Amino acid sequence: MSLPSSVTVHAPATIANVGCGFDVLGLCLTAPYDTVRLTRREQPGLVIHHLDDYDLPTDPSRNVAGAALLALLRAVPEPLGFEVEITKGIRPGSGIGSSAASAAGAVVAANALLGNRFSHKELIDMAMYGEAVASGVRHADNIAPAICGGFTLVRAVTPALDVLALPAPPLWVAVVHPQFEVKTKEARAVLPTSVPLALAVRQWANVGGLVAGFLTQDNALIARALEDYIVEPARASLIPGLGDAKRLAMAAGALGGGISGSGPSIFMLNKDEATARAAAEALGSVYRKMGIDFHLHVGPIASQGARVVNF
Amino acid sequence: MSLPSSVTVHAPATIANVGCGFDVLGLCLTAPYDTVRLTRREQPGLVIHHLDDYDLPTDPSRNVAGAALLALLRAVPEPLGFEVEITKGIRPGSGIGSSAASAAGAVVAANALLGNRFSHKELIDMAMYGEAVASGVRHADNIAPAICGGFTLVRAVTPALDVLALPAPPLWVAVVHPQFEVKTKEARAVLPTSVPLALAVRQWANVGGLVAGFLTQDNALIARALEDYIVEPARASLIPGLGDAKRLAMAAGALGGGISGSGPSIFMLNKDEATARAAAEALGSVYRKMGIDFHLHVGPIASQGARVVNF
Structure with a gap:
């Protein structure tokens, strides 16, 4: 052949x-x-x-x-x-x-x-x-x-x-890409070089929980375990609108989410397509209100x- | 009733x-x-x-x-x-x-x-x-x-x-309890209060890997992911014989292991009963040689x- x-x-x-x-x-x-x-x-x-x-x-x-x-x-x-x-x-x-x-x-x-x-x-x-x-x-x-x-x-x-x-679990992802730049170098620079052991323990409990949630397709667990105690708090100031975007998307039914990579995109995980579309609309509404252009992406994992x- | x-x-x-x-x-x-x-x-x-x-x-x-x-x-x-x-x-x-x-x-x-x-x-x-x-x-x-x-x-x-x-996966556990005391308070005192972010990342990668290994019953992954980069290195000096005990147990076929809780017991995970018994024998041999009394426990999870x- x-x-x-x-x-x-x-x-x-x-x-x-x-x-x-x-x-x-x-x-x-x-x-x-x-x-x-x-x-x-x-x-x-x-x-x-x-x-x-x-x-x-x-x-x-x-x-x-x-x-x-x-x-x-x-x-x-x-x-x-x-x-x-x-x-x-x-x-x-x-x-x-x-x-x-x-x-x-x-x-x-x-x-x-x-x-x-x-x-x-x-x-x-x-x-x-x-x-x-x-x-x-x-x-x-x-x-x-x-x-x-x-x-x-x-x-x-x-x-x-x-x-x-x-x-992967059968979840749908909503992503908003607000049109401003976050340089990967800058996103790295704001990270702490060391973290309190107690906080690291909470973070690895969540990593274990999220892996278990994905493998057992337990959406409630995924929602609880997504939270990032270390990196997102350090980077939040680089992503205007992050807090509102997450809050509104979760009010629209999203399980949870956060900064995608080093940003500026924000992702939310959702139980189905309809919820992902509602979450995307919620994410977009924040940047529309702020007068910042954005792109939305919705699709399954x-x-x-x-x-x-x-x- | x-x-x-x-x-x-x-x-x-x-x-x-x-x-x-x-x-x-x-x-x-x-x-x-x-x-x-x-x-x-x-x-x-x-x-x-x-x-x-x-x-x-x-x-x-x-x-x-x-x-x-x-x-x-x-x-x-x-x-x-x-x-x-x-x-x-x-x-x-x-x-x-x-x-x-x-x-x-x-x-x-x-x-x-x-x-x-x-x-x-x-x-x-x-x-x-x-x-x-x-x-x-x-x-x-x-x-x-x-x-x-x-x-x-x-x-x-x-x-x-x-x-x-x-x-839990169908693994067998070998435990040696060497007869010396490690006070929980002392075992806590030797821990670092903060850890480098890069090391914390390696640790949470292992926590995620170990959870995945247990849930998918992947013994090779369990073996790779068991390693503790943060706590065991800090506590190793409190447990004489730890390094030799782990080394010999792994040579006897154990997947891996470490300090149980805050010690002094050491546990090893094993694919079956025969390996667990061989690992327990290896663990015991280290303390026998050191002239330290010990108890062994072998059983499934x-x-x-x-x-x-x-x-």
């Missing part, structure tokens, strides 16, 4: 942290998504085109998809060349895994062209090089759900990557991550 | 913390156990007898079972009196929930005599008064598994008690906590 010479992949947005799970938990969305098309080329190396207006670098080592693919090329013995066309459906800087999507989509596409010789874990490891280009840190909390789908726990990055892909849509 | 006038309860030992889950995770053992016999008496109030040699206080307000029963008596409208006979099968100060067992056994026994009018959650809340007598802290990490059995997560104590009773054995 000959391998195809080109492939198109949809690579979805993701929610990192998921309330209490700073740096370790992630959820996969169905939309928005980036579209990554890879075509084999005769000459070794990468040529990258962006079919969008975000003016992102196309030098492979400075492009998130490029850096991920360079890691993949280092892992294959044969010299390979790809032409890469990226259409970003996820706005950079939105806090819903825009860079992770491009990096994940690129390595999933390349893997499809290579007969799927790499495991999810190997692809995550490669795609993390894209995150290093985007934020300076090789983190996996968006990459893992972007590749595995569902609900992921990055149990360890060092000494060895250990990612758990867990079945996606059981599948970046996937081939055609060859 | 008339209610019985006396009842005997077996109240088992428990493992608090369970590796990474300081102050929140707990497991129930089948043995050793305390035996608590309650008999209704005409006069209101409590009369406590200890049928063991530990010289524990029998003044109800200073006895762990007594303090728990006084909390129960405050919750019933009618004036009640109980004669309480306690035979401790769990040595006080062993680190496997000795005080929790007596407190849990007492309220479970009283509840049986009252037609089981209280929920597990209410009984936990009452039995925590016994812990306050024993250690000054109304903690639930041993009480919860002693009452619910299986594997428990104390998600919150304040503002409201939130205990998750989760199905118990699905049931304190239970009526006869009326």
Whole structure:
């Protein structure tokens, strides 16, 4: 069987942290998504085109998809060349895994062209090089759900990557992306370098509770366990409207939520589509009132991550 | 149907913390156990007898079972009196929930005599008064598994008690109780008051991983996730032989383990009985070599906590 010479992949947005799970938990969305098309080329190396207006670098080592693919090329013995066309459906800087999507989509596409010789874990490891280009840190909390789908726990990055892909509950996610910028660097800078042990204990009780809630599909437990005692309080001042948005979305029936990744997007988990739509409307109403433009996204947690849509 | 006038309860030992889950995770053992016999008496109030040699206080307000029963008596409208006979099968100060067992056994026994009018959650809340007598802290990490059995997560104590009773995996536990004393107060004093955020993140990744490992019965994940980065390193110097004991038990096939509660007991989780027996032998060999007396306990994780054995 000959391998195809080109492939198109949809690579979805993701929610990192998921309330209490700073740096370790992630959820996969169905939309928005980036579209990554890879075509084999005769000459070794990468040529990258962006079919969008975000003016992102196309030098492979400075492009998130490029850096991920360079890691993949280092892992294959044969010299390979790809032409890469990226259409970003996820706005950079939105806090819903825009860079992770491009990096994940690129390595999933390349893997499809290579007969799927790499495991999810190997692809995550490669795609993390894209995150290093985007934020300076090789983190996996968006990459893992972007590749595995569902609900992921990055149990360890060092000494060895250990990612758990867990079945996600049938929840719906409402996301608001208010149109202001939160720099990941700034969002990192406001974090405490150390935390009181008593607070850390409360946080890991919630992480354990949220994992149990997801695995046993206990919505009441999920609602109680989502709360983040450490990171969200530190970052709340970077996200105007956060408190009101959460309050109104919960009044509309949402289970709970918080800052998506390092923001500015805010996510809320919901028991069904109707509640998610009501929660999204509530989230949007806060920013409409503040005169801040916003985008809304509503969809179920996606059981599948970046996937081939055609060859 | 008339209610019985006396009842005997077996109240088992428990493992608090369970590796990474300081102050929140707990497991129930089948043995050793305390035996608590309650008999209704005409006069209101409590009369406590200890049928063991530990010289524990029998003044109800200073006895762990007594303090728990006084909390129960405050919750019933009618004036009640109980004669309480306690035979401790769990040595006080062993680190496997000795005080929790007596407190849990007492309220479970009283509840049986009252037609089981209280929920597990209410009984936990009452039995925590016994812990306050024993250690000054109304903690639930041993009480919860002693009452619910299986594997428990104390998600919150304040503002409201939130205990998750989760199905336990079919693992076997090996415990060594070396015969030296670790005072709970001292074990608390060596803890850091604050921890680096990066280390707290690694710890809550493990708590999430361990909960997922237990719920999905993934022994390899359980083995990876048991590790405690924060509390055990601080307490290791209080438990001579800890490092060798863990190392040898793991060489004998144990999945992992650590200090039980605040020690000095050490627990190891194992995939089956034969491995648990080999691990126990390995644990014992370390203390035999050191010339320190010890007791060994081997048994499955118990699905049931304190239970009526006869009326």
